[in-house]
Amino acid sequence: MSALQFPIVIALSKPLRFGEEDIAELQLREPCAGDFRVLSNPQAVLACSLDLAAELAGLPPSALDRLNTADTEAVVRAVNPFLFWFR
Numbered sequence: 001m002s003a004l005q006f007p008i009v010i011a012l013s014k015p016l017r018f019g020e021e022d023i024a025e026l027q028l029r030e031p032c033a034g035d036f037r038v039l040s041n042p043q044a045v046l047a048c049s050l051d052l053a054a055e056l057a058g059l060p061p062s063a064l065d066r067l068n069t070a071d072t073e074a075v076v077r078a079v080n081p082f083l084f085w086f087r
Helices: 033-038 045-057 069-086
Strands: 008-018 021-028
Touching (some): 021 045, 021 069, 033 045
């Protein structure tokens, strides 16, 4: 994990509308142990990936619900290395 550079920046192919704000990129900070507490079921990889990404980006999980498939894939690829610690 130490080879990763933080924040991990994911430029969205389609900006998200969250409240009055348009979000064009997600900046994921380095996770700490407490961030993994948001993962209710580590076996549900997609839901856990999105929940963890939202936590690391400082957004509520519902903010990522409207990601398109390409951006969802980018987010999942960015956070999955952390999730596989638990397998």
